[in-house]
Amino acid sequence: MRVGIICLLLAYGLSQFYRAFLAVLTPYLGADIGMTPETLATASSLWFVAFAALQIPVGIALDRVGPRRTSALLFGLGTGGGAALFALASQPWHIVLAMMLIGAGCAPVLVASYYIFARIYSPAVFATLAGAVISIGSLGNISSSYPLAWALGFLGWRETVWCLAALSVLTALLVQFLVVDPPASEGGPQGKMSELLRMRALYPICGLLFVGYAPLAAISGLWVGPYTHDVFGLDAEGIGAAALVIGLSMAAGSMLYGPVERALRSRKWVALTGSAVMGLALYMLWATAGQSLLLSVALFGVIGFFGANYPVIMAQGRTFLPAHLTGRGVTLLNLFSVGGVGVMQFVSARVYAAAPAQPVTAPYAAIFLTFALVVTVGVIIYAFSREAPAPVEIHSRAI
Secondary structure, three states: OHHHHHHHHHHHHHHHHHHHOHHHHHHHHHHHOOOOHHHHHHHHHHHHHHHHHOHHHHHHHHHHOOHHHHHHHHHHHHHHHHHHHHHHOOOHHHHHHHHHHHHHHHOOHHHHHHHHHHHHOOHHHHHHHHHHHHHHHHHHHHHOOHHHHHHHHHHOHHHHHHHHHHHHHHHHHHHHHHOOOOOOOOOOOOOOHHHHHOOOOHHHHHHHHHHHOHHHHHHHHHHHHHHHHHHHOOOHHHHHHHHHHHHHHHHHHHHHHHHHHHHHOOHHHHHHHHHHHHHHHHHHHHHOOOOOHHHHHHHHHHHHHHOOOHHHHHHHHHOOOOHHHHHHHHHHHHHHHHHHHHHHHHHHHHHHHHOOOOOOOHHHHHHHHHHHHHHHHHHHHHOOOOOOOOHHHHHHHHO
């Protein structure tokens, strides 16, 4: 089981890499293919839309056929094939289609590991294990920053992406042969998605999931590139260094949220505080856009650290899920998270297009303000969430 988890971690690291590597590729794709910040935002958003669209089918597959075959098939065909198409791209729409395929291929890998954790480990340690997965997987996000910039300069962008395609296919094969499916729930798969939709306790949790990860994913995966390039004149290596700060902050936050949650014995208030601080940092980024590169990068770090509360929110939602709906429940929660990123990427592209072109900071300030406002709404909704199910609910589910 441990070797299989390591294989899923490798796949998740690649997933984190692919969702963030467009930022560093910005100068290359603009010069060679004519990608604009708006088309880059569209490509990035469709990665998350494709990812989100497969969450419900993936959840059903996890409950019925297990994480091994689900992850290996999708990751090999979608991610490996999408990366190959990306390397061959000659038009902007090729990049858009490639990102959709890669997003679809990456859809099962995180929730597959969460499914295994939920089936074989105590709920008390779920947040810590989930945070550890994201923290280790964030090495992929880190690799998509300065290390990617170095590889692009050494190999060229097409050659680099070909290497990524080969690595993705190899990872899928490792998942197929080394991941072990956990035992099925007693009585076999049963239940319907409608059971989950009737759980009103999940609604405010899904509200924060929908907007909580979107700013962090959008900035680290896309807008850090155009913003620092257009406003401060950074090249690919400079963009990579700025993105590295976000990646390291995300890794640190993901690792620390679990222990803090256990020490304070509250998932809700830890997650609420983290999202509120991220919202304040976004307001500051809006108010100070273009004033200082150092300040902007520092605020990116704050957003990365405090915005990495996804494992704690997922752990809170996990406590409301019955065993026979673990796969579908985890993927439903993840659907709101990645779906929110896809929607907000579309929104940010429209905000960029609608904002005044001058001063050069105007489109980016508008994007930062939009993110700050939606996070504020999400925090208000989430404030009405419940910490955990009442004992009577847990008992009735056991029956």
